[in-house]
Amino acid sequence: MNTSERLIESTRELLWERGYVGTSPKAILERAGAGQGSMYHHFKGKPDLALAAVRRTAQEMRATAEAVLGGPGTPYERIEAYLTRERDVLRGCPVGRLTMDPEVIASEELRAPVDETIAAIRERIAAIVEEGKRQGRFAPGLDGQDIAAAALATVQGGYVLARASGSPAAFDAGVRGLLSLLAAPDPGRQD
Amino acid sequence: MNTSERLIESTRELLWERGYVGTSPKAILERAGAGQGSMYHHFKGKPDLALAAVRRTAQEMRATAEAVLGGPGTPYERIEAYLTRERDVLRGCPVGRLTMDPEVIASEELRAPVDETIAAIRERIAAIVEEGKRQGRFAPGLDGQDIAAAALATVQGGYVLARASGSPAAFDAGVRGLLSLLAAPDPGRQD
DNA sequence: GTCTATACACGGATAGAC
DNA sequence: GTCTATCCGTGTATAGAC
Numbered sequence: 001m002n003t004s005e006r007l008i009e010s011t012r013e014l015l016w017e018r019g020y021v022g023t024s025p026k027a028i029l030e031r032a033g034a035g036q037g038s039m040y041h042h043f044k045g046k047p048d049l050a051l052a053a054v055r056r057t058a059q060e061m062r063a064t065a066e067a068v069l070g071g072p073g074t075p076y077e078r079i080e081a082y083l084t085r086e087r088d089v090l091r092g093c094p095v096g097r098l099t100m101d102p103e104v105i106a107s108e109e110l111r112a113p114v115d116e117t118i119a120a121i122r123e124r125i126a127a128i129v130e131e132g133k134r135q136g137r138f139a140p141g142l143d144g145q146d147i148a149a150a151a152l153a154t155v156q157g158g159y160v161l162a163r164a165s166g167s168p169a170a171f172d173a174g175v176r177g178l179l180s181l182l183a184a185p186d187p188g189r190q191d
Numbered sequence: 192m193n194t195s196e197r198l199i200e201s202t203r204e205l206l207w208e209r210g211y212v213g214t215s216p217k218a219i220l221e222r223a224g225a226g227q228g229s230m231y232h233h234f235k236g237k238p239d240l241a242l243a244a245v246r247r248t249a250q251e252m253r254a255t256a257e258a259v260l261g262g263p264g265t266p267y268e269r270i271e272a273y274l275t276r277e278r279d280v281l282r283g284c285p286v287g288r289l290t291m292d293p294e295v296i297a298s299e300e301l302r303a304p305v306d307e308t309i310a311a312i313r314e315r316i317a318a319i320v321e322e323g324k325r326q327g328r329f330a331p332g333l334d335g336q337d338i339a340a341a342a343l344a345t346v347q348g349g350y351v352l353a354r355a356s357g358s359p360a361a362f363d364a365g366v367r368g369l370l371s372l373l374a375a376p377d378p379g380r381q382d
Numbered sequence: 383g384t385c386t387a388t389a390c391a392c393g394g395a396t397a398g399a400c
Numbered sequence: 401g402t403c404t405a406t407c408c409g410t411g412t413a414t415a416g417a418c
Contacts, residue, residue, distance in 0.1 A: 021209065036413085038384055041384070045413070115357070143367070143368065146365070147372070149367075150365045153365035157344030160347040161343060161347065171344075173334075173336055182372060216393070227395085227405095
């Protein structure tokens with residue numbers, strides 16, 4: 001791996017662990033085993049390097065999600081596969097994490113890949129829900145966009161619960177909760 | 192408001208906006224209109240001041256949640272009231288936000304109030320779901336803890352979706368999605 | 383391309399005057 | 401209690417040698 005690549009990969013790791021504000025060029029260079037000069041030769045500065053890292057992370061996450069959501073199975077099974085796919089829960093989401101960073105949110109360029117990735121996955125899930133409705137597998141009253149937002153939020157919020165408690169259990173519980181509602185052969189509520 | 196109070200309040204605001212890593216003593220002092228000496232007189236340092244701020248924010252959030260969840264209405268209505276209570280969505284959750292901070296997670300003391308608050312609200316919602324089951328208003332197959340985790344995750348993840356897109360709409364969509372599943376007079380899924 | 387040297391502001395904290 | 405002065409390391413960037 002060349003120096004430029006190593007810089008991007010180190011930045012991705014640090015952004016995931018510590019966010020944009022908490023990531024210094026110095027830490028990146030140490031992790032990449034490079035000197036100051038290399039970084040400023042390949043990139044204009046920290047924001048430029050972070051942009052490259054964020055774009056790659058976003059792209060990768062999109063591909064991962066698409067691989068699962070575009071896989072085999074009924075609509076329910078594909079959503080289930082997305083929610084239960086293997087995750088390093090306590091590390092959190094490398095894309096979602098960035099939304100808590102004020103400097104990322106303040107930068108149109110940095111926020112764009114984050115927004116696009118989340119929007120794309122949401123659209124994908126929404127389409128699957130609509131497909132399930134057409135097949136009579138989901139109640140016609142469900143709104144694809146709303147269910148997709150709830151599913152994505154369950155994942156993103158699951159990370160919060162898990163990290164707060166120091167255990168992945170709460171993430172799993174949230175996913176089970178949502179799936180039990182989505183799968184319910186009986187109504188959730190009866191009045 | 193005395194200096195100590197102003198320091199705590201300024202810290203709370205900054206922790207909410209920028210997180211622990213992104214909050215400097217200097218910024219706190221400027222916002223509080225105090226000098227260096229005041230801060231180190233009342234508090235041992237940044238971690239100590241942050242602890243006071245986090246504890247207060249956590250306590251306040253717990254009280255707010257309890258006020259809504261302990262209010263009048265059916266179990267469904269109380270959960271709905273919690274999910275739809277007025278929020279400054281784009282600012283995110285002042286408690287949940289802290290879980291993305293590596294230094295908060297690394298500190299047993301700082302993480303404790305965050306964990307306890309989230310756990311308490313989750314227990315509260317879980318109890319309400321169980322109450323609803325006993326009343327025959329929720330399907331007996333639902334698990335209170337799981338539904339509670341899903342509800343909390345929907346809120347916490349809703350902030351992520353909203354901040355990513357720069358609009359509160361996605362938060363509202365997620366809440367609608369979850370409530371539609373919880374309320375479903377028809378099953379969500381029919382196979 | 384990569385390194386070292388240098389720069390200067392900021393982060394976090396202490397000392398001591400008032 | 402609060403202020404100013406001072407300290408040292410780090411964050412971010414530039415300059416210029418190799």
